[in-house]
Amino acid sequence: MMEEHIEEKKQAKGNKIRILDKDTINKIAAGEVIERPASVVKELIDNSIDAGATDIRIEIEKGGKSSILIRDNGCGMSREDALLAYKKHATSKLTRIEDLNTISTMGFRGEALSSITAVAKVEILTRPPEEITGTRIVIQGGKVLETSDAGTAPGTSVHVKDLFYNTPARQKYLKSDRTELAHITDTITQLALANPEISFTLLSEGKPVVRNSGSSDPFKSIVNLLGPDTARSMLPLEYRTEDFEILGYISKPETTRRESDQIFLFVNTRPVTSRAINKAIREGYYTKIPKERYPVAVLSLIVDPGEVDVNVHPRKAEVRFSREKELGDAVTFAIEKVLSENTLAPEIRDKRDRTFQKTFKVSDSSGILQVSEAAETFGRKNAGKDIGIPDTGLPDRGKVVKDKSETYVYPVKDTERRLKRSERLLDLTAEGEAQEISGDKKLDIKTEQEREREREKEGESEKRIT
Structure with a gap:
């Protein structure tokens, strides 16, 4: 009675300061931890890593605004732990304040799952490897709606639907599906590079976006992700x-x-x-x-x-x-x-798919113009010899063609035109030489005939004298 009387007096005075209800407190706290779908993905993957998972699969729809499903093959949870996991400040990673000085797990505050369940519809399926039956829990707006046994693989599966369904202001300011997907991709890329031994798979609308098989070699993750x-x-x-x-x-x-x-x-x-x-x-x-x-x-x-x-x-x-x-x-x-x-000289990369060009040269022996096709491609052989820069100790990424100063490569059409003109000139020269030869022969025959006539005249004059 006394407490009710004091409360009535406070209300009568019109006090401005009051304690918020639990639902409002949870939504405000969730806004600090969960900013967008990528935040949900990060917090749930952190839990999977702490659970010792070696294979994590993420499936999203509409940039994570409609659906986020994360499955892992970690240690799973018993029914008792699963019913505590979604509550605020419930964690298995800290027992006292001194543990903060030596924290080695990804999560430690016990806020992630409670913040997610406060602003979304969540379904949890989990089973430890040593148990035969798993547990299914449905949570909406921070309240458990259903708990039941379920058949599921060892590990944990968390399905988040309709993110920010009960906070329209936050939902209104989410970006486009493509932008939210880009943020999720960046988040998974970071976590995959930090944990190269874990296999990560990201699917958007059923299509693979990121896929990195677990490996002890971090460089393989760099190749796959970057x-x-x-x-x-x-x-x-x-x-x-x-x-x-x-x-x-x-x-x-x-x-x-x-x-x-x-x-x-x-x-x-x-x-x-x-x-x-x-x-x-x-x-x-x-x-x-x-x-x-x-x-x-x-x-x-x-x-x-x-x-x-x-x-x-x-x-x-x-x-x-x-x-x-x-x-x-x-x-x-x-x-x-x-x-x-390390040698920091930039490497010269190959340039493929260059077209063939015709070149021509005059053979010294025959004096006839010859046409040949030369491929001006980096790293190829030209006329039986390698053309390129001298060996500098750099990795062999392909050699650069070094044009000879005495050889000029004409375009194909220009080369064919010059070739026809040269052939015509050669034909004309050959005809001129033939004409000169025939003229010389005629002159020789004419001279020989005149000499015979002179000899005949000299013979006739000698007979007359005798």
């Missing part, structure tokens, strides 16, 4: 000090980007962003790349968990280092060392 052209220009980096370990790959100075969105930084396998480390990476290249250009880098920093504060950002995207200056200097030195040890 493309072979980018991977071909990457240099391995490995640097260790007493306090830090820096592993990964950096691009040659010839491969740069306008933005720093292809600098992938991982701290103890956690994808993070750090302006200080990005600046250190840029300083490692110094004047080797143009101003306001950024390299491609995939760097994993192994640091003592006690030296890193991961509880800075609601989405755990930013971290703070206790010795940020020393770590930045180590990154800069490691990059400078790798670049100084």
Whole structure:
């Protein structure tokens, strides 16, 4: 009675400060953690990684706004754990505050699943490998609607439908399906590069978008996710000090980007962003790349968990280092060392599909114009000899044609025209020579006949005298 009386007096005075109801609190908290469909994908994949999954499959529809389905083959959950997992601040990764200083898991706050279930319709299917029957739970708006046994494979499957269905303002400001898909693709690319041993598959409307089979070699993930052209220009980096370990790959100075969105930084396998480390990476290249250009880098920093504060950002995207200056200097030195040890001359790439052109030359022996076809293609043989630049020790990516100064290659039509003209000239010359020969012969015959006539006259005159 006393408490009711005090409450009535407060309302009568018109107090402006009041405690929010639980549903409103959950929606506000969810807005800090879940910004868009990509946030849902990241939080659920973090849970799959912490569950020890080696194969994670993501299926989305309409950019994740309509449906997000994530399956893994991790350790799964019992029914009791599944009924606790969606509640706020329920986690299996922390037991006391001191554990924050040595945190090694992707998640630790117990906010992700509760935030997702507060703003979406969620169905959870899960089964530990040691149990025969799995559990199915349907949650909507933070309330459990159905719990039942279900047959399912070992692991966990979380199906999120109609994201932000109960917060129209947030749903209204989501971008187009293509834009949201791009954000999801970037998120999965980061997580796949950070965990190359895990197989990731992303399907959009049933069509594959990202597919990276698990491998112990990080370079294979770079080839699959960033493309072979980018991977071909990457240099391995490995640097260790007493306090830090820096592993990964950096691009040659010839491969740069306008933005720093292809600098992938991982701290103890956690994808993070750090302006200080990005600046250190840029300083490692110094004047080797143009101003306001950024390299491609995939760097994993192994640091003592006690030296890193991961509880800075609601989405755990930013971290703070206790010795940020020393770590930045180590990154800069490691990059400078790798670049100084490798040949940085840009490679000459092959240019295929060049057309054949006709060339002509005059044979010294016959004096006749001869036509030949020469392929002006990089790396091919010309007249039985290799034409190219001298060996400089660079990888053989194809040789550059070096035109001879004394040989001029005419276009095809011009060559044929010149060839016909030359043949006509040769024919005329041959006819002239034949005419000269026949004229000389006639002159010789005429001279011989005159001589015989003179001899006959001399013979007749001698007879008359006798």
